Amino acid sequence: MNNNMEHNIxxxxxxxxxxxxxxxxxxxxxxxxxxxxxxxxxxxxxxxEFKVLTxxxxxxxxxxxxxxxxxxxxxxxxxxxxxxxxxxxxxxxxLENNAPIYFAWQGDPDNMRIKTRFTYRKPHTxxxxxxxx
Amino acid sequence: MSHIGRITVTISTGDLxxxxxxxxxxLGIGGREFRIDKPGNQFQKGDTDFFTIGDGSxxxxxxxxxxxxxxxxxxxxxxxETLSNYPVYIRxxxxxxxxxxxxxxxxxxxxxxxxxxxxxxxxxxxFIDLGSNIWLxxxxxxxxxxxxxxxxxxxxxxxxxKQDLFSIGYMEYSSGDIKGDVxxxxxxxGPFPIIxxxxxxxxxFYNPANRNQESCTRNPGWIEIPNHKGxxxxxKQLARMGIIAVSVDCNSTNCKAYGIINIExxxxxxxxxxxxxxxxxxxxxxxxxxxxxxxxxxxxxxSRGGDAVVLVPERIVFSNVxxxxxxxxxxxxxxxxxxxxxxxxxxxxxxxxxGDVSRNDxxxxxxxxxxxxxxCQLYVHYANHNFFNREWPxxxxxxxxxxxxxxxxxxxxxxxxxxxxxxxxxxxLLNHKEVIRFLCKYSIPLNVNHENVHLSFQFDNSLxxxxxxxxxxxxxxxxxxxxxxxxxxLVDEYPFRQGGGSFNNSFFGNSTGMVATDSGxxxxxxxxxxxxxxxxxxxxxxxxxxxxxxxxxxPTGESGFQLGxxxxxxxxxxxxxxEVGTLLRPYYRGISSTKTMLKTLRFxxxxxxxxxxxxxxxxxxxxxxxxxxxxNRSIAFDDLEIMEILK
Numbered sequence: 166m167n168n169n170m171e172h173n174i175x176x177x178x179x180x181x182x183x184x185x186x187x188x189x190x191x192x193x194x195x196x197x198x199x200x201x202x203x204x205x206x207x208x209x210x211x212x213x214e215f216k217v218l219t220x221x222x223x224x225x226x227x228x229x230x231x232x233x234x235x236x237x238x239x240x241x242x243x244x245x246x247x248x249x250x251x252x253x254x255x256x257x258x259x260l261e262n263n264a265p266i267y268f269a270w271q272g273d274p275d276n277m278r279i280k281t282r283f284t285y286r287k288p289h290t291x292x293x294x295x296x297x298x
Numbered sequence: 299m300s301h302i303g304r305i306t307v308t309i310s311t312g313d314l315x316x317x318x319x320x321x322x323x324x325l326g327i328g329g330r331e332f333r334i335d336k337p338g339n340q341f342q343k344g345d346t347d348f349f350t351i352g353d354g355s356x357x358x359x360x361x362x363x364x365x366x367x368x369x370x371x372x373x374x375x376x377x378x379e380t381l382s383n384y385p386v387y388i389r390x391x392x393x394x395x396x397x398x399x400x401x402x403x404x405x406x407x408x409x410x411x412x413x414x415x416x417x418x419x420x421x422x423x424x425f426i427d428l429g430s431n432i433w434l435x436x437x438x439x440x441x442x443x444x445x446x447x448x449x450x451x452x453x454x455x456x457x458x459x460k461q462d463l464f465s466i467g468y469m470e471y472s473s474g475d476i477k478g479d480v481x482x483x484x485x486x487x488g489p490f491p492i493i494x495x496x497x498x499x500x501x502x503f504y505n506p507a508n509r510n511q512e513s514c515t516r517n518p519g520w521i522e523i524p525n526h527k528g529x530x531x532x533x534k535q536l537a538r539m540g541i542i543a544v545s546v547d548c549n550s551t552n553c554k555a556y557g558i559i560n561i562e563x564x565x566x567x568x569x570x571x572x573x574x575x576x577x578x579x580x581x582x583x584x585x586x587x588x589x590x591x592x593x594x595x596x597x598x599x600x601s602r603g604g605d606a607v608v609l610v611p612e613r614i615v616f617s618n619v620x621x622x623x624x625x626x627x628x629x630x631x632x633x634x635x636x637x638x639x640x641x642x643x644x645x646x647x648x649x650x651x652x653g654d655v656s657r658n659d660x661x662x663x664x665x666x667x668x669x670x671x672x673x674c675q676l677y678v679h680y681a682n683h684n685f686f687n688r689e690w691p692x693x694x695x696x697x698x699x700x701x702x703x704x705x706x707x708x709x710x711x712x713x714x715x716x717x718x719x720x721x722x723x724x725x726x727l728l729n730h731k732e733v734i735r736f737l738c739k740y741s742i743p744l745n746v747n748h749e750n751v752h753l754s755f756q757f758d759n760s761l762x763x764x765x766x767x768x769x770x771x772x773x774x775x776x777x778x779x780x781x782x783x784x785x786x787x788l789v790d791e792y793p794f795r796q797g798g799g800s801f802n803n804s805f806f807g808n809s810t811g812m813v814a815t816d817s818g819x820x821x822x823x824x825x826x827x828x829x830x831x832x833x834x835x836x837x838x839x840x841x842x843x844x845x846x847x848x849x850x851x852x853p854t855g856e857s858g859f860q861l862g863x864x865x866x867x868x869x870x871x872x873x874x875x876x877e878v879g880t881l882l883r884p885y886y887r888g889i890s891s892t893k894t895m896l897k898t899l900r901f902x903x904x905x906x907x908x909x910x911x912x913x914x915x916x917x918x919x920x921x922x923x924x925x926x927x928x929x930n931r932s933i934a935f936d937d938l939e940i941m942e943i944l945k
Contacts (some may be wrong), residue, residue: 179654180705199557199566201573202613205634206559225501225514227601227683229556229653240557240632247515271557271632272657274803274890276797 181230181268182221182248182250184195187283190214194253195227206241213288214252215239215266222247234265234285240271262287302365302376303411303418305351306911307334309388312400313344314432319791322391325351325406327425328376329384333363336899340405341399341660353411353418371916378410378421388442390434398435401442403427403835405904407911422604423447424908443607444899448858450878457744458724458733459716461537463556466537467585474864476570478526478546478804481537482586489596491727492575493536495545496568497525498601498630499560502549510691514553525549530602531712533838535720541727542590546564548603561634564606568597575902576616593620594727599717599800600687604629604646608639608663625719628652631659637808638918639667643726645737647687647715649681649897650885651705653694657796661807661895664754665794672725674737676718677755677895678886680704680747685711702887707906710747718751739853739879739900752897754841758940763824763921764793766810775938779826787821789814794894794936801932803848804884804894811896811936813845823923824864825938832916839939841896842875843882845932850889857881857931861901864916871906872924875899881933894934902943 194212197204215232223230223244232239232252237259242252254260263286267278307325307368311317319341323334332351334340335358340347350356353366366373386406390399403426409419424447434440464483471477483490501512503520512523526545533543551563572595578586598606604626611621612635623643631637644667646660664675684690685708695705706710721737724730735741739754742748764775772791775781783789792801801813814823844857858875875881882897903915921938 195561199562201566201569202562203617204562222514224651225499225512225553227628229560229630229632231556241555241559242557243555243559244514244553271630272659281674 175188179224179226181270181279182219182223184217184268184281184283185220186218187281189288190217191257191288194255195252206227209255211257213257213260215252215254216245216248217252219248219250223250231269231271231273233267233269235261237261237264255273258289260285300327300378300401300410300419300421302352302378302381302408304353305332305365306407307349308346308403308405309334309341309349309401310346310403311341311343312402314400314431315343316398317343317400318391319397321393321397323399324389324391326385326387327406327408328381330374330376330517331389332357332524333359335359346403353409367883369447375943378408381408381423382446386435386444386446390440392435392440395436398433398438398723400431400433401427402431404442404444406444407908412553418472419916420906423910424904426904428826429884432501447534447904447908449873449902449908450900452739452742454742454744454748455700457746458736459720459743461539463539464537466534473574476567476574478544478571479533480542480544481530481533482542482589483537483540488589489591490540490542490589491596492542492544492590492592493596493598493723493727494568494571495526495529495543496564496597496599496603496606497528497545497548497687498599498603499533500525500601501550502552510846512899513549514758520820522549523689525552525687525689528689529598530688532716532719535716536723536919539720539724541596541723542575542586544571544575558632558634561602561605561609561630561632564603565609565613565634566597568599568606568610572614572616572619576619591923592616592618595619595621596623596625596723596727597621598625598627598836599629600631601683603843604660605632605634605837608637609641611639612636623723625722626660626663627715628655629660629663630655631662637662637666639663639673641670643670643672643722644720645676646720647678647686647718649663650677650679650895651681651695651702651887652683652894653696653702654683656887656891657806657892658895662795665807669756669758671758672734672737673756674722676714677752677754677882678714679750679752680706681711681750684726686715706747706750714751717746723739733771735944738898738944743835752895754896754898756839756898756937757941758937760839760941763814763827763938763940765937765939766812772812775825777826777828779828781826782824784822784824785815785820787816787823788819789823794896794934801845801934802848803890804848804892805934806893806895809936811841811934813932813934814923814925815930815932817928817930819926820869821925824920825922826920827918830866830924831918833918833940834861834915835902835943836940836941838901838903839937839941840901841936842896843894843896843934844884845894845934846892847931848889852884853929853931856883857927857929857933859933860924860926861916862924863913863915864905864920864922866917866919867914869910869913870922871910871913873905873909874899877905896934896936898937904943
């Protein structure tokens with residue numbers, strides 16, 4: 166039995182925006198301070214930041230967007246402003262120079278990853294920027 | 299013509315002080331009564347007595363207290379076809395006013411005989427008492443009516459979410475960014491259990507001119523979405539039955555971070571709200587002063603909140619807070635937690651039409667959860683991600699795919715969460731043991747679209763025969779005993795998850811199971827039990843599903859299998875999966891998104907006994923699986939176990 170079916174189709178989809186630019190830099194990382202427990206990221210002191218500019222907002226949903234640097238997945242990130250996002254790599258040495266960069270939703274199979282026109286270039290210096298956390 | 303040629307009666311007397319009797323006991327059946335008595339002393343404390351009437355009679359006064367093989371004016375026969383015209387009951391005639399008898403269990407089985415030739419047929423019918431122990435006597439009643447036994451016929455009973463014991467109060471709370479609202483029972487000193495709800499990531503502003511327009515930024519005139527208020531229907535139900543129901547405002551974490559950090563932020567807010575109510579409980583000026591039982595705490599999380607409530611028990615350090623149960627509704631799995639719920643009862647609800655968490659990540663939590671003491675999974679067909687929250691207006695089921703089925707109404711979603719969620723919370727927080735029947739499909743909640751709810755469930759006290767997690771190949775089960783494969787069946791173990799080694803890409807949990815494929819009709823997989831296994835009064839539970847073939851089109855019609863028991867005398871009895879529900883079919887969501895999701899089927903040993911009384915349940919050698927459909931489809935199995943029948 167499947168009664169009272171509803172179709173409420175909105176103009177809504179989970180298409181990721183196009184990436185217009187990616188700026189990569191190594192930063193001093195200030196881990197989040199929770200009130201009741203220590204963050205699992207408190208062990209990290211530095212990170213590689215990928216600042217991503219898009220041509221539209223990333224849709225709001227349960228799943229998170231992910232930046233894939235070759236075989237390394239960057240799942241931690243945040244929205245900085247409309248069309249500007251930051252993704253962080255903590256295991257810096259795992260990033261392969263010249264690796265292609267893909268954009269996807271968390272858990273998407275490989276064939277659903279969107280290849281961007283960008284590749285990873287290891288940054289040379291540590292900047293003094295920190296995350297907003 | 300045919301008639302009843304033999305009636306066997308099994309009566310167990312309770313193991314309680316004063317349970318025995320020397321009074322008289324009668325069986326009513328087919329419109330007449332028989333005295334149930336035989337030489338010696340029966341109905342003694344803790345004993346089980348066996349009686350046979352008719353062919354092979356062992357009862358007293360059989361000249362006129364018996365079933366005749368042929369017609370007899372002193373003792374008329376009973377036609378098999380008329381059985382249902384009369385009630386079947388036990389009547390007690392005590393010796394005196396002080397004679398009370400405690401009955402634990404009654405089974406009555408009748409066997410049909412043909413007149414010519416005069417032999418027993420395969421037709422049998424069983425009657426049982428479905429309740430727990432009962433006292434019979436002049437003070438408590440003299441009759442115990444029996445129900446016709448059916449292998450699987452869960453009855454629609456009542457709605458466990460409708461228990462209006464208390465009038466309720468409401469208030470909003472705020473302490474910095476720790477805020478939310480709470481419904482609570484009034485006019486009673488308590489203390490009451492408490493549950494804390496956490497919503498998921500969603501837009502935080504909407505256009506008052508069009509509620510379907512939502513945004514993360516406040517446009518002129520737009521209004522903040524109270525995402526935490528979308529579960530008020532559920533909070534009110536809980537408060538009415540004596541559970542303080544808090545919903546945490548997590549908007550400060552929405553539209554912000556991604557990944558594990560965001561889940562940690564939500565967990566921090568949940569713990570903060572628990573801490574806030576700890577403070578109120580200790581505050582003599584608060585209406586919550588000494589009203590909260592922090593030894594009975596439940597958590598409910600939806601979407602990213604469902605991820606966070608699995609993390610909270612791993613991070614919270616309050617010594618006087620005991621989290622007894624967690625509901626994870628359509629959760630994400632970012633990897634923030636260990637992914638293995640443990641130390642509390644766990645429920646996950648997985649909308650089959652979830653257009654957001656379309657991989658149904660909660661299946662991983664269920665598969666890894668250690669029942670403490672119980673875990674269950676509701677895989678809900680025609681359900682989406684959003685309709686459990688009244689503040690989330692859009693139907694997500696069609697996002698990302700136009701060939702997805704349409705979904706149930708919002709009301710149906712809410713009733714499913716209410717009935718099954720409340721049953722789970724009542725069981726764990728209020729110690730209402732009987733409502734567990736809804737979560738193991740012994741009963742069906744009233745006014746719920748239950749046909750779409752497919753349950754998996756497991757307790758901590760079952761005997762695992764094979765969960766395939768031992769890494770000992772398909773040839774050895776979890777008891778380190780051998781398995782065998784006969785005829786054309788092909789069986790092997792596979793990871794039931796995404797990734798390498800899996801049977802195909804339709805498995806989305808995090809388990810190892812077995813898949814059986816057979817082009818024939820008599821393939822048999824046998825799993826040996828420990829020597830002289832006694833499974834009287836128990837059930838065989840197994841998780842199973844038809845495997846999605848990844849070809850984009852589902853084969854027509856249902857598949858199935860048979861589960862068998864074999865005793866040490868080589869007596870085999872088979873029960874078809876259609877007799878205990880049906881084999882779960884894949885919920886079609888397009889060629890690459892359709893999943894193989896398993897549900898639990900229960901095979902009662904009474905069902906086997908009903909088919910063949912020669913089967914010795916106290917001497918079982920093996921559990922068998924027979925693939926008999928000849929449809930060349932693959933069937934997934936996991937968690938073969940033996941469990942007490944729940945009463």
